Amino acid sequence: MKDIAYIDLKQCILQDNEDIANEVRDLTKEKKFFLWNIMSSPGAGKTTFILDVISRLNGKYSIGVIEGDIESTIDAEKMHRLGVPTVQLRTGGDCHLDAAMIKKALENLPLEELDIVIVENIGNLVCPAEFDLGADLPSMLLSVPEGDDKAIKYPLMFSVCDALMVTKIDALGLFEFDFDALEKNTRKINDNLRIFPLSAKTGKGMEVFIEWLCKKINSKKETF
Amino acid sequence: MKDIAYIDLKQCILQDNEDIANEVRDLTKEKKFFLWNIMSSPGAGKTTFILDVISRLNGKYSIGVIEGDIESTIDAEKMHRLGVPTVQLRTGGDCHLDAAMIKKALENLPLEELDIVIVENIGNLVCPAEFDLGADLPSMLLSVPEGDDKAIKYPLMFSVCDALMVTKIDALGLFEFDFDALEKNTRKINDNLRIFPLSAKTGKGMEVFIEWLCKKINSKKETF
Numbered sequence: 001m002k003d004i005a006y007i008d009l010k011q012c013i014l015q016d017n018e019d020i021a022n023e024v025r026d027l028t029k030e031k032k033f034f035l036w037n038i039m040s041s042p043g044a045g046k047t048t049f050i051l052d053v054i055s056r057l058n059g060k061y062s063i064g065v066i067e068g069d070i071e072s073t074i075d076a077e078k079m080h081r082l083g084v085p086t087v088q089l090r091t092g093g094d095c096h097l098d099a100a101m102i103k104k105a106l107e108n109l110p111l112e113e114l115d116i117v118i119v120e121n122i123g124n125l126v127c128p129a130e131f132d133l134g135a136d137l138p139s140m141l142l143s144v145p146e147g148d149d150k151a152i153k154y155p156l157m158f159s160v161c162d163a164l165m166v167t168k169i170d171a172l173g174l175f176e177f178d179f180d181a182l183e184k185n186t187r188k189i190n191d192n193l194r195i196f197p198l199s200a201k202t203g204k205g206m207e208v209f210i211e212w213l214c215k216k217i218n219s220k221k222e223t224f
Numbered sequence: 225m226k227d228i229a230y231i232d233l234k235q236c237i238l239q240d241n242e243d244i245a246n247e248v249r250d251l252t253k254e255k256k257f258f259l260w261n262i263m264s265s266p267g268a269g270k271t272t273f274i275l276d277v278i279s280r281l282n283g284k285y286s287i288g289v290i291e292g293d294i295e296s297t298i299d300a301e302k303m304h305r306l307g308v309p310t311v312q313l314r315t316g317g318d319c320h321l322d323a324a325m326i327k328k329a330l331e332n333l334p335l336e337e338l339d340i341v342i343v344e345n346i347g348n349l350v351c352p353a354e355f356d357l358g359a360d361l362p363s364m365l366l367s368v369p370e371g372d373d374k375a376i377k378y379p380l381m382f383s384v385c386d387a388l389m390v391t392k393i394d395a396l397g398l399f400e401f402d403f404d405a406l407e408k409n410t411r412k413i414n415d416n417l418r419i420f421p422l423s424a425k426t427g428k429g430m431e432v433f434i435e436w437l438c439k440k441i442n443s444k445k446e447t448f
Binding site: 009041042043044069071093095122123124125127143145146147149150152153155156168171174 | 394
């Protein structure tokens, strides 16, 4: 009698995702664009941040956006109003984007004309961290009102990102937020994570971040 | 030849969960306690809110806490310091609590002595909404800095809750938050949702909420 075959469904799903993420990575090289995945909790300020980044990079790079949402199209409409090519992904309940969704979305963007594609992931600090999208820059936002202890509570998210944008620093007078504690807790998990305190509302810290981002983008461009 | 058997795994999981949620519901009646499920985004202020509620109900009711976390035990330690019987559930990656976890946790609480068991769910506006825990009061926190548009983006969460605590109203000067828009958007989804603006930091709005909560608890007690 044969042994029972155990199928680890999650493992299968993640392996399939990894294969497609590699296809997406190949596509970014073939079509010569920089793919940037932005993750965070709901309400950490992804949309406001992205709108500000787009206005700052305007004229310098040609940008497209993939908007991930469970429901609604309000964020995609905001991007569209800036004249940016935008694809709306509605997951209809799913709590994360995966590589297959990104591959599909990319088919609907004018990749030949674009330097950067920004992905606004679903607002969730848990599951999006498990799904590699093939991005050149996996990154996350953490807003000051959320608190400085999130790396302890959601370590996987902090471990898969290359950049952490600490948003809403204009609220530092109202909320206690210990940057040293954040730094200490993130270093245990991910020694390469770059931390950028900033406020898309006041503009503070944005220039420093944009300078770093442009270097990342240009260093990929040099490989083409 | 037989037809292919299609198994909807998600449907199976949710049905199994519902069966166990019903067992939990029966247990709350048998052991005579009020089960309260608190959900929100990461950093919306669940722990601060629960600590304030416990101090306000102290002497009136006997309270136990189930702390849901992906990693870490820092919140459970805060509860424990108040002298409250506490069970830590660490999901080790899973993004929500389910009824089976609650059933297991309840076995580790002195239910005969307790009037209320508070569940602090995983910080996530998506998946926890799908899993009925058998609670008398499914509820959620939405913090002012997260914004007033969340009912449009995460409708399931708003549809399954009976109470919405809008936290951090002390930050209203710094963040735009349109209560009329929130009310309008939630009414489309859930006409029975009670909305409580409050701040656990300043105490504003807490008394109104506590009064309503005590009525809910007492009306269940009358059925025993």
